[in-house]
Amino acid sequence: METGKPRILCVDDEPLVLEALARQLRPHFAVATAPGGEAGLETIGAQAPFAVVMSDMRMPGMNGAEFLQHVRARIPDTTRVLLTGHSDLDVAIAAVNHGNIFRFLTKPCAPDVLIQALWAGVEQYRLVNVERDLLEQTLRGCVQALADVLALANPEAFGRSNRVKQYIVLLAEQIGASNRWQLEVAAMLSQIGCVTLPPATQAKLYHGQPMSSGEAEMVERLPAAAAQLLTSIPRLEPIRDILAYQNKHYDGSGSPRNTVAGDRIPLGARLLKIVLDYDALETQGTPPTLILDILRGRTGWYDPALLEALPAALGRVASGVTVSEVRLRDLRVGMILAEDLMAKNGILLIARGQAVRSSFLERIRNFSERIGVVEPVRVIVPRPVDATVAT
Numbered sequence: 001m002e003t004g005k006p007r008i009l010c011v012d013d014e015p016l017v018l019e020a021l022a023r024q025l026r027p028h029f030a031v032a033t034a035p036g037g038e039a040g041l042e043t044i045g046a047q048a049p050f051a052v053v054m055s056d057m058r059m060p061g062m063n064g065a066e067f068l069q070h071v072r073a074r075i076p077d078t079t080r081v082l083l084t085g086h087s088d089l090d091v092a093i094a095a096v097n098h099g100n101i102f103r104f105l106t107k108p109c110a111p112d113v114l115i116q117a118l119w120a121g122v123e124q125y126r127l128v129n130v131e132r133d134l135l136e137q138t139l140r141g142c143v144q145a146l147a148d149v150l151a152l153a154n155p156e157a158f159g160r161s162n163r164v165k166q167y168i169v170l171l172a173e174q175i176g177a178s179n180r181w182q183l184e185v186a187a188m189l190s191q192i193g194c195v196t197l198p199p200a201t202q203a204k205l206y207h208g209q210p211m212s213s214g215e216a217e218m219v220e221r222l223p224a225a226a227a228q229l230l231t232s233i234p235r236l237e238p239i240r241d242i243l244a245y246q247n248k249h250y251d252g253s254g255s256p257r258n259t260v261a262g263d264r265i266p267l268g269a270r271l272l273k274i275v276l277d278y279d280a281l282e283t284q285g286t287p288p289t290l291i292l293d294i295l296r297g298r299t300g301w302y303d304p305a306l307l308e309a310l311p312a313a314l315g316r317v318a319s320g321v322t323v324s325e326v327r328l329r330d331l332r333v334g335m336i337l338a339e340d341l342m343a344k345n346g347i348l349l350i351a352r353g354q355a356v357r358s359s360f361l362e363r364i365r366n367f368s369e370r371i372g373v374v375e376p377v378r379v380i381v382p383r384p385v386d387a388t389v390a391t
Helices: 015-025 036-045 064-074 086-097 111-153 157-177 179-187 192-198 199-207 212-222 222-229 237-244 267-283 288-297 304-314 360-370
Strands: 006-009 028-035 052-056 078-084 102-104 324-328 348-350 377-381
Touching: 006 015, 006 036, 006 111, 015 028, 015 111, 036 052, 036 064, 052 064, 052 111, 064 078, 078 111, 102 111, 111 157, 111 179, 111 192, 157 179, 157 192, 157 199, 157 267, 157 304, 157 348, 179 237, 179 267, 192 222, 199 212, 212 222, 222 237, 237 267, 237 324, 267 288, 267 304, 288 304, 348 360
Parallel strands: 006 028, 006 052, 052 078, 078 102
Antiparallel strands: 324 377
């Protein structure tokens, strides 16, 4: 197909009409054709995306309005145009009013009117994509800002969210989950509610220590607090739902206390529940094989399919990496902390699971000069780096 021109798909059950349309439109667009609705859907599956899909109304088997409804479901950003005869005007108007069609054109349609309508469709497609890209960039910026605030305010929680994100990515890939961006964002923000906890309570939560009844109630409210913190950010409704249900058990028990259970719990929340519990046990020093036995013993807590996929997903964590001990002077950007990095006065500087960044190195140098930092530190090296391994 031609390149450099907007891509459009023309669908009609009459081959001669398709040939005429292609000749007429190819000076302006990169044109694909399909002889009917079923063929059109096959073409979309093989050649999408298209800026515009234009279909005739009267076709056997699947009429144009029905076809374009399928197009909307499969490639919603694509602009949809319907060609119709005068006798089909009522159907065409209904299709437009239901929001399924960008424009409808009556046949016969003058070439200049048709080309102008298709260019308008191309411009609409471009506007939708620009708006979506801008929105995604804005959301990513908001999420990153929240994560940065969490890193400064609560290193333990930030470290956990980073580890959980890594686990979520691996488990989502293992089960073939879609909407990976939503899952990653939910993992990054899963611990944002911890900013509401007193430091002593946060330390108990991080290390799995016993809590008072009041502290336990505060911890139980964390998912709701996390969801509440996101209410002012538009388009994050699915993320808020995931965060609100991250402590919900698969059998319906747990928080929030309602009748939602099983697959009605958002997939992201089911993923978070299992990886958060895995990380909590790992932080307490539980051996990985025992962690899996503990999780399997918690009847009704986890999605069985996710629990079955977890060992294979976690088995990929250590693939292609080396764990080493390095002095502070040999820390390099890109290394991942395999243990908490502590100041000599007991302050947690950076929680395990975080990748070393240039800003971290500056913070470490400052503490090392004024207070001192415990070293050597164990790091995960995902690729060869210039580092001196301490013996």
